[in-house]
Amino acid sequence: MTALPTGEDDPATPCPFRPATEPANRGVAVLLRMSTLFLRTLREDPADAEVPSHKLLARGGYVRRVAPGVHSWLPLGKLVLENVASVIREEMSRIGGQEVLLPALVSREYYEASGRWTEYGDSVFRVADRKGAEYLLGPTHEELFTQLVKGEYSSYKDFPVILYQVQEKFRDEARPRAGILRGREFHMKDAYSFDIDDEGLRRSYELHRDAYVRMFDRLGLRYVIVSAMSGAMGGSASEEFLAETPTGEDTFVRSTGSDYAANVEAVRTPAPPARPIEGLPEAQAHHTPETPTIETLVDFLNDAGLGRTFTAADTLKNVLVKIRQPGEDEWEIVGIGVPGDRDVDMKRLEAAMEPAEVALLEDEDFEAHPFLVKGYVGPNALLRNKLRYLADPRVVEGTRWATGADQADHHVVDLVCGRDFVPDGVIDVADVRDGDPSPEDEGTLYTARGIEIGHVFQLGRKYTDAFELDALGPDGKPKRITMGSYGIGVSRVVAAIVEQSHDDKGIVWPRVVAPADVHVIGTGKGDQVEVALRVAGELEALGIRVLVDDRRNVSPGVKFTDAELLGVPTSVIVGKGLDQGVLEVRDRASGEREEIALDGAVERVAAIVRGD
């Protein structure tokens, strides 16, 4: 007698109200049968796939591309996606988050009120209804959440509150790529905290940060937490969770000496100690014809017989930029001094100047300021002409530099900081290199790559100001609410897991997110498939999620290869050993094999699934 493969009438089937910490599809009592599953695996990589997650998710029949940056999730993919979302939901519940679902289609007025209708620019999808009224497809939902809370809550006693949703988000990315990793439509968990004061916001932020740590730990991801600069969302404290993978789009730095990790934008260069000025030679200007670049200057100085050797690091490169504060028309010219062996990192510069706009000087700017001699700019031309001059942290008192003498074809050597010039301030925007000293320990920095999978963010009052979200305090006076926002790219997490957990044969799912706990394979010319279905049904009855390969006329090699590609953590093979009453259990991650007796096999497999 073969057990009912669906387990539908089996009283042992767990009830659908699953306990926390279980994958979403545990106990749903739907046996996944390969013979009928809507699944087609591909033998070859899709031509447009570049990164492992894209190749494997496509080949494994988890997703299919529909349009650039737009994908469909097929049955197995949907299960994985839901399992990831399920872990996230559980941890959100644990910190008191309440799930809601807001529309993705949002009318223009909300984003006008916050200023993001224009701020977001081209990266948001805009649509119009038949009457011409404008909408956008939500890229994130600070506006609607703020408005939602404003409509319901009005007393300090109502706060704090944490609301979140798991929803498709839309961004018209300039360049979608890497399959699921960076789509134009993607699944995101976005959470928002509302607090009565800064102290509350800090607490809510910590709650989310801790929840994220638990989520990503449970999801089996290797990740780092780096401090991030606030982007278009405006605000202060902010950290990013980056899943470490060579294919990641975000560069960050790590230290050889500790767990220190930071965004390139956030790296702080340690300043060397100041040195005594006494005894240093006088600054001397030299005629240095045709030396507009650092390289030509260094070569010239070394051939000039000055009695010492210069390197690019002994020169001071002065880069001129102009910045414009938001809402202003006027540009301010600012000089930035960095050691000549380094360039100004535009990303770091933009982050440092935020929210001001930054641009390099154009020819007409030089024409408008004749004292700026292109290629020969020194600190003093700027300082004398009341332009701000900001210097790299390495430019400390007592350091001496070869730099521009503010007239064509002339440089000055031994220009001493603190004696011959005093910068208006410090700016840390030079490029960061492998081997630079770590700011927090004895080690040196090196760059690594990661995928941003989560972001926690103390937003502050940008949106509550825009929508005038107040609560009446105990003193009867209105108090402006302060917000945090916390995102996780749910679909991106799926891809990040694959990036971190695969081999040359296919995906290796962590059990929490796997589409099934056990892949039962029936192969052979006898009644292996029948037995496989029976074993699968019995496992299912124990609440174990099973994928069973009950396809007939499919050779064993195909089934094994598919199983490895699909990546279910444990396989049970009902094959040639069946005549001797023996099944084989394989571990996808380690490749270990174990023979077990058919008698008691279900219990043994169940024990393995539960962690021995």
Added chain:
RNA sequence: CGGGGAGUAGCGCAGCUUGGUUAGCGCGCAUGCUUUGGGAGCAUGAGGCCGCGGGUUCGAAUCCCGCCUCCCCGACCA
């Protein structure tokens, strides 16, 4: 938006330089027989707007012009 590549069957590709029968190969799919522990064999078969539009020519997947789309590398983001 700047730079590079590609559009031919569901998927992966050849054919194009040098125009010429019915556009081909592998995988997949269908039917039958055989096969069943590592992507099976044989046989038969279905499946094409050769990206779109125009042009040259007796004749265009192939040559010319225009357009569209997609992918990859750089500036933005979960």
